[in-house]
Amino acid sequence: MNKRSFTYRIRKDWLRNKALYVLVIPVLVFYILFHYKPMYGAIIAFKDYTPTLGVAKSEWVGFANFTRFFNSIYFGRLIRNTISLSVYNLLFGFPAPIILALLLNEVRGKKFKSLAQTVTYLPHFISLIVVAGMITDFSLTTGLFNDIIAFFGGQRSPLLQNPKLYRSIYVSSSIWQEIGWGSIIYLSALAGVDSQLYEAAQIDGAGKWKQLINITLPSIAPTIIIMFILKTGSLMNMGYEKTILLYNPATYETADIISSHIYRVGLLEQDWSYSTAIGLFNSVINFALLLFTNKMSKRYSETSLW
Amino acid sequence: MKIKRSRGERIFSIFNYLFLTVLMIICIYPVWYVAMASFSKSNLLTQHFGLLLKPLGFSLDAYKKVFQNPMIMRGYANTIFILVVGVTFDLVMTSLGAYFLSRKRVMFKRPIMLLVIFTMFFSGGMIPFYLNLKDLHLTNSHWGLIIPFMINTHNLIILRTSFESIPDSLVEAAQIDGAGHFTILVKVVVPLSKAILAVMILYYGVSIWNAWFWASAIIRTREMYPLQVILREILMQNDVASMSAGAGASDAEAIGMSIKYATIIVATVPILCVYPFLQKHFTKGTMVGAVKE
Numbered sequence: 001m002n003k004r005s006f007t008y009r010i011r012k013d014w015l016r017n018k019a020l021y022v023l024v025i026p027v028l029v030f031y032i033l034f035h036y037k038p039m040y041g042a043i044i045a046f047k048d049y050t051p052t053l054g055v056a057k058s059e060w061v062g063f064a065n066f067t068r069f070f071n072s073i074y075f076g077r078l079i080r081n082t083i084s085l086s087v088y089n090l091l092f093g094f095p096a097p098i099i100l101a102l103l104l105n106e107v108r109g110k111k112f113k114s115l116a117q118t119v120t121y122l123p124h125f126i127s128l129i130v131v132a133g134m135i136t137d138f139s140l141t142t143g144l145f146n147d148i149i150a151f152f153g154g155q156r157s158p159l160l161q162n163p164k165l166y167r168s169i170y171v172s173s174s175i176w177q178e179i180g181w182g183s184i185i186y187l188s189a190l191a192g193v194d195s196q197l198y199e200a201a202q203i204d205g206a207g208k209w210k211q212l213i214n215i216t217l218p219s220i221a222p223t224i225i226i227m228f229i230l231k232t233g234s235l236m237n238m239g240y241e242k243t244i245l246l247y248n249p250a251t252y253e254t255a256d257i258i259s260s261h262i263y264r265v266g267l268l269e270q271d272w273s274y275s276t277a278i279g280l281f282n283s284v285i286n287f288a289l290l291l292f293t294n295k296m297s298k299r300y301s302e303t304s305l306w
Numbered sequence: 307m308k309i310k311r312s313r314g315e316r317i318f319s320i321f322n323y324l325f326l327t328v329l330m331i332i333c334i335y336p337v338w339y340v341a342m343a344s345f346s347k348s349n350l351l352t353q354h355f356g357l358l359l360k361p362l363g364f365s366l367d368a369y370k371k372v373f374q375n376p377m378i379m380r381g382y383a384n385t386i387f388i389l390v391v392g393v394t395f396d397l398v399m400t401s402l403g404a405y406f407l408s409r410k411r412v413m414f415k416r417p418i419m420l421l422v423i424f425t426m427f428f429s430g431g432m433i434p435f436y437l438n439l440k441d442l443h444l445t446n447s448h449w450g451l452i453i454p455f456m457i458n459t460h461n462l463i464i465l466r467t468s469f470e471s472i473p474d475s476l477v478e479a480a481q482i483d484g485a486g487h488f489t490i491l492v493k494v495v496v497p498l499s500k501a502i503l504a505v506m507i508l509y510y511g512v513s514i515w516n517a518w519f520w521a522s523a524i525i526r527t528r529e530m531y532p533l534q535v536i537l538r539e540i541l542m543q544n545d546v547a548s549m550s551a552g553a554g555a556s557d558a559e560a561i562g563m564s565i566k567y568a569t570i571i572v573a574t575v576p577i578l579c580v581y582p583f584l585q586k587h588f589t590k591g592t593m594v595g596a597v598k599e
């Protein structure tokens with residue numbers, strides 16, 4: 001009975017929505033070909049992939065590629081660097097746009113506010129190549145950063161060659177590039193706060209600070225939590241693009257992260273199976289982290305991704 | 307109703323404006339510096355230390371060199387080709403997907419939505435993606451920079467949310483008139499979504515304009531390089547020697563600096579001209595909570 005009604009529903013759905021399903025076929029083909037096929041391709045992590053044999057026919061090797069990674073001399077350094085860079089980025093990069101949004105929200109002059117937004121969004125649109133190019137140039141011994149350091153009586157040095165400074169340069173330039181753009185989402189959440197709440201609070205004699213703590217922050221908390229879940233979900237997923245552009249052998253010690261290592265071992269050295277295994281390990285940890293934060297958030301704040 | 311502001315609030319307000327002004331200067335100054343340096347006389351530039359507020363002397367030599375460089379012009383042409391074709395494909399595909407996902411009473415909508423969203427949180431990784439492109443013969447071709455990136459799932463979800471807000475009555479009226487889904491999409495939904503589609507053009511356009519990684523990974527023929535890859539050679543690998551050819555050795559380095567800066571400006575200006583016009587629509591392009599059904 002149940003089964004017949006299911007096929008009946010499918011037939012009815014097909015009659016009703018046939019044209020719609022035809023429209024979505026290219027989209028499905030796209031997702032299968034460029035997202036799910038590579039996921040299938042990731043099984044070479046458990047194989048000894050040889051291009052001439054292809055994914056299916058290459059020989060199985062079990063977890064050999066993974067144990068090779070766990071025993072590699074780079075393992076500890078990569079995990080440490082990836083997590084440190086992520087945590088710094090989260091610690092400083094996450095609150096920055098929230099604070100900017102709160103400050104922008106207090107600005108009364110419409111023209112000034114719109115100008116401030118236009119200007120702070122600008123770095124987001126500049127390509128990473130240009131940003132990295134500027135950083136590289138300004139960090140030279142004769143570069144702008146060093147001119148400023150020298151002006152304040154400091155010693156000139158090639159900043160990008162210094163492993164101790166690498167993370168600060170990486171994180172602060174990321175904040176520079178994304179602070180304005182990141183604030184948009186909080187500004188739109190702030191625009192949705194009921195202004196009657198503020199009026200009522202003012203009548204009750206609550207000052208700005210009290211209004212911030214009792215009205216503004218609770219109102220945008222769901223947005224903050226969702227963004228936080230998304231950020232922690234990509235904690236191990238630090239992008240390789242900026243790292244590849246900024247690091248050099250002198251700074252590998254703090255700069256080399258999992259994804260840039262995959263790039264070198266995979267694309268440059270063509271150690272396909274091994275690099276895929278590292279990538280898969282990374283993806284799985286990431287996904288687990290995302291599920292975990294989402295679950296925690298659901299339990300304690302009733303806000304979640306799904 | 308205007309409430310009188312307390313003294314503390316006024317002080318806060320002054321500091322707020324001050325802080326935001328400083329932030330604006332920090333955001334824009336590096337670009338300003340680069341622009342001023344690019345117009346400067348190269349021999350003065352190498353002797354100069356510290357901030358630049360205006361060009362040192364005035365010279366367009368660096369720009370002449372940039373526009374004479376066949377590789378940069380080639381890169382420009384390649385990027386414009388990829389941009390025009392790419393954004394067209396991106397818009398068509400994303401609209402198709404968003405239209406499907408915004409319909410009601412469709413049995414397989416949920417599973418397809420899950421299929422799409424899952425890709426935001428899990429992927430096969432860089433290497434399987436690359437090997438897949440090789441399998442599909444998309445390496446060393448501009449199509450390899452267009453087809454595999456036709457749909458950005460974030461953009462798809464944003465567009466779906468926007469399509470969902472179009473009143474059903476309009477769609478139903480068109481259906482009663484005998485319009486099929488494709489006609490409804492083209493004649494009803496798209497005209498009502500111009501603002502968000504403009505934002506989509508900007509998002510896709512900027513990401514194509516600024517993309518370099520996959521181009522550097524899959525394209526081997528130098529003549530096919532997009533602008534950013536050429537830019538990387540010039541900026542990061544100090545490949546300005548060939549461009550300053552003809553000048554003496556010490557001049558070459560001096561010219562090299564301003565050529566670098568001029569190249570940055572030439573490659574960045576097109577984008578900086580477009581985005582302020584679309585700024586007021588950006589809040590439409592946010593997607594928090596949009597994943598939830």
